[in-house]
Amino acid sequence: MNKFEKGVSPFIPKESDPAILEQIASLKDELKDDLVILGHHYQRDDVIRFADVSGDSLILSQKAAEMKKKHIVFCGVYFMAECADILSDEDQKVYLPDMRAGCSMADMANINDVEVIWKHLTSGTNDKIIPVTYINSSAEIKYFVGKNDGIICTSSNASRIFDWAMERGSKILFLPDQFLGMNTAISQGIPESEIFTLDRLPLAQKIKKSKVFLWNGYCSVHKRFTLNDVISRRNEYPGINIVVHGECTADVVKASDAFGSTSTIIKIITEAKKGSVWAVGTEQHLVQRLKKRFPDKTILPLSESGFQCVTMSLITPEKLLNTLKEIKTGSTEHEIRVDPEIKHYAKIALIRMLAL
Ligand code: SF4
Incomplete structure (x- = not known):
């Protein structure tokens, strides 16, 4: 750990x-x-x-x-x-x-490290790179994107913000959540071969070929959900619907029926049919609240462990x-x-x- x-x-x-x-x-x-x-x-x-x-x-x-x-x-x-x-x-x-x-995710993007990577990326290509940060980041990172013609996104509007960025440049540096960045890029039709996770410095050739660079951060809570959790819930409850947060890993998101922000999850559960069965992959306080609020639907945590955010x-x-x-x-x-x-x-x- x-x-x-x-x-x-x-x-x-x-x-x-x-x-x-x-x-x-x-x-x-x-x-x-x-x-x-x-x-x-x-x-x-x-x-x-x-x-x-x-x-x-x-x-x-x-x-x-x-x-x-x-x-x-x-x-x-x-x-x-x-x-x-x-x-x-x-x-x-x-x-x-x-x-x-x-927030452990926000703490994973430190301004000094971001400046080093930015220099490396911008010196490796003549293409315009637009920095985009998820709102779950420090004020310094928001300052960095503001100063470099970039923008902030939330999990509700990430796709729209990708469009905005691609209208102004041809590459995106996405901070700090690699999974929200990956899930959004995939949903935008960007091939996985053009998405680079910054767990190492990309070589010049890779910088030229990649469209999206993902900072190597993640949410400690949402990263815990696994593909196995999705498969187990589907085996236990045939016909179950699965909705997860966009901060979950790409394999969990792909295996689920829907993904999005907390507001999207609440909307989906609110509008779901009476009697329907749902597994929800997000922080446990919200899952428990939904369960109490909608006794006419079966609402389960995606993982039995029901993770909560310590901070x-x-x-x-x-x-x-x-x-x-x-x-x-x-x-x-x-x-x-x-x-x-x-x-x-x-x-x-x-x-x-x-x-x-
Ligand atoms: S659940 Fe906690 S760790 Fe995860 S993004 Fe939210 S505040 Fe950060």
């Missing part, structure tokens, strides 16, 4: 302390004129119940900017809070209840309460502030995406 695979653990539902929940509700009510709480789909139930808006990272950041509340508490991970800060106004403050709540789970009711108390006293201990220059170019890349 490498250091990034520590970011996943089997699903263990947590008990909440009713006294803590009561205090959050009362403090939230006290601060309501100036406060918005955002919750990602992968948060635990006793945290997400306090969210004014729940959704994926993009929807949450957009809402944060639109709602114009002075204090934005982001129950998610670090890059999401950074995104909210990039898109929000100067007088808005963004807080993350646990500063250690990072998302660092956000607990206790830490949410603590952050609300800090807001009341004016403390900035959990405030996320992106450096103004980084913010400037990162915002350009985000606005390019939002304009689409």
